Structure formats: C-alpha cells, structure tokens
Amino acid sequence: MSAENELKQKPVDVVAVAERARALAPKMAAAPRDRKDAVLRGMAARLKSRAEQIVSANTEDIADAQKSGVAENLLKRLRFDSAKLESRIRSLEKIAALPDPVGEVIRRDRLSNGLIAARVRVPLGVILMIYEARPHVSINAGAFCMKSGNACILRGGSEARRCNALIGRLWGDSLEEAGLPRDAIQTISGTHAEIRDLLQLDRYIDLVIPRGGKGLIEAVARESRIPVIKHYAGVCHVYVDDTADADMAVDIIVDSKCLMPSVCNALETVLVSRANREALVKVVAALQRRGVLVKGCESTRAACPGVEPAGREDWTTEYLDMIVAVRVVEDIEAAIEHINSYGSHHTDSIVTEDPLAAEAFQSRVDSAVVLANASTMFCDGESLGMGAEIGISTDKLHARGPMGLNELTGYKFVITGKGQVMGSPAGQIDS
DSSP: OOHHHHHSOOOOOHHHHHHHHHHHHHHHHTOOHHHHHHHHHHHHHHHHHTHHHHHHHHHHHHHHHHHTTOOHHHHHHHOOOHHHHHHHHHHHHHHHHSOOOTTOEEEEEEOTTSOEEEEEEEEOSEEEEEESSOHHHHHHHHHHHHHTTOEEEEEOOGGGHHHHHHHHHHHHHHHHHTTSOGGGEEEEOOOHHHHHHHTTOTTTOOEEEEESOHHHHHHHHHHOSSOBOOOOOOOEEEEEOTTOOHHHHHHHHHHHHHSSTTSTTSEEEEEEETTOHHHHHHHHHHHHHTTOEEEEOHHHHHHSTTOEEOOGGGGGOOOOSSEEEEEEESSHHHHHHHHHHHSOSSEEEEEOSOHHHHHHHHHHSOSSEEEESSOGGGOOTTTTTSSSOSEEEOOSSSOOEEEOTGGGEEEEEEEEOSSOOTTSGGGSOOO
16 A cells, blocks of 8 residues: 555544553553663664655655645644754653653651551543644653653654654554554544543543643633643743843843744733833834734834734734834733733733832733743743653643643552551541
C-alpha cells in the first residue's frame, strides 16, 4: 500500500483505542524511571536520525494546507522545520533529566492518634490530547504523559497528518525498545463524529486537554463527558507604570510582541500610565519600526503618529499577528481593572520601578502567569525549568499556567497505622 493511501482517512474504532489505553494505564503507572527515561532518550535519537524525513513530511503537510486555504497563523503553527525539531530533541533530553514525579511524597503528617497520613503523587491514568497543527505537541504531550506514568491518546489535526503519523510510529518504536508497551502512546486521526464518540468514553479516559483555537476548545468542552483542562485564548497585556524606565519598557514590549507573535503568550494589548508619556512615545515608535500595526485609543493617537483607531473589540482580540492595541490609562488601578475585565486571564506583566506597584499588580491581576519587569515570553515551560510544556492552562482547578510533569498527576492518601480502629478512643483524632 502506498504512503498516500495510508494517509487516507480510515475509520477509527475509538472504543478499542480507549480500552487499550485504559488497560495499559496501570503498567505505565508502575513503570520504573529508568525505562521511561530510556524511552525519552531513544525518541531523541530517532528524531535526530529521521530529521530529514520528519521535515519532509511536514513540508508536504504545509503544501496541502496551503492548497486548502488554511489561515496564515495556523500555517505558522504547523511549520516544523529543523530548528524547531532540534528544540524538541533538547526538550526530550531535559525532561529525561527531571525527577520522576510518580511516588513523590507531597506531605506526610503524624496524627495525634498515631496514624501516619501521606499524600503521594500518582498518575491521572489516561489522557486524551486533541490539537490543531502544532506537530511539536505530538512530541511534548507524549513525553510528559509517558514520564508522568500515564497512557495517552494523541489526536492531531488533519493538517499535520503525515508528520504526526511518523512521530507516532517513532514513539511506538522507542517504547518497545525500552520494554514498555508501544500503545502507551497512541497517535490517531479520526473524523469529527469519531472524536465526539471518544469524548463520551469517561469510563476509560480521565482527562482531555484540547490545544487550538477558541472554537475547538469550546466544542470539546461542550461535547465532552470527560473533565477538560482548557487552554483558552491569550489576550495578554504589558502595563507600563508611571515609574517605569522607558527603555526597559521598550525592550520588554518588543520581545513580548515580536519574538513569536503567533503564540498564546504573545503580547496583544499595551497599557501605559498617563503620567509616562515618554514611554508611550518610545514604545509605539519601537513597535512601528519593527513592522507592528499599532491600534490605539484617542490619547495614544494624539501623542503618536501613524496609529490606527482602536475600538472596544480590540481590547478583547487575540491577534496572533504583528498587530497590537495600545491604551492610555490613568494609573495602576485602571490598568488592573482593564486586564481583569478584558483579558483572558493568561499572561500579564507590569513594568515598574516601584516594588509596591509590582506587588499590587501581581497580587490583584487574576491571571495564570503574572510577571514584573519581564517579557510575557517567560510564560514558558522550558524557561521555568519544566523542560517544555504540554500547554498553558487558563483554568483555575487542578492546573493553571504552563503544564508539565506534576500537572499530569494527582495524589492519593497513603495511611499507615498500628492497629488503630475508629471505634476506640485511641483511634480518634483530638478535636
């Protein structure tokens, strides 16, 4: 059978996929660290040796996506060149070097009745990833799910079908070589109807993580009977306080907007204190020099030439492009109110020389990641010592912000006694 025929959509028995994952979850939970790390290092070696083939598969995926009229920002996320592949190889090596979270004692207490109660970190079980474009997710998600002792099902978008299928085969080979079941990481395609069926299988699957546009995430959250951790839009802000150094503000804002404008933690709205006109003028000019289209409020347009009008809708827009909205606000109180009202609770930063202002901003802005005097690009698992991240959660329950190994585990109570019974005074805790 030709490679092209293999790529044609085949029916997916989603129940069989989920049953396999559930059956393998206990084996993965008990897998020793050395075998899991061997999988990661074996996968890194395979990615190196098959780099040309992976990039070629991605190039073919991109060509098909362009013919199909896929949006430019999605094409950017689909692109998986040799530099991005090398970055994932380094991430696998970093994840292999991280401690194994499974079995970690989070807390241990000796109770007054003599019982020893410990909270011990355990895998979640079976994790389903549903994502668009982003072939690197097939690497990150497989690595994090496997090392945290979970079985996983990876359902990438059809626009990356060649690259994802190849990465899936390499995961299987790496697992098998290390003596672990190759189906512990299953990479599937599946029609929308089949994925809807998969989302009903809460008896097999413990968690769903969707990665993609707002429409995908809302559809998964609406259809799923399985708990969902959402990675919603990144309407991210940098607020320039009245005490901020203008040159520092320029550096942070240009990095936050221009380094990787299509990622979810890229800057979308700049807020500037009315008292810091110098910073406003310098920031807008610096962004324009780098080709950023600046849309601004009336005060911004009055102070800076070449700024287009911004409307209310711009304060809630995730551009994912070289476009930014700029608004002048009265003070830090107005900035915090704006962010909490219009933002997506993802990543927000303040530039200030006042430590009290930084403390107020970081304590009162209701976002997953809140920075002071640093670029929003640092909302990043690799920068935070996690090796990479499986995604950036905007939820508040279980996981928030960049998700790594620990965020793919829960805990159980492990209680040890010496014959205590509840019906005896000796077995009761003092009230």
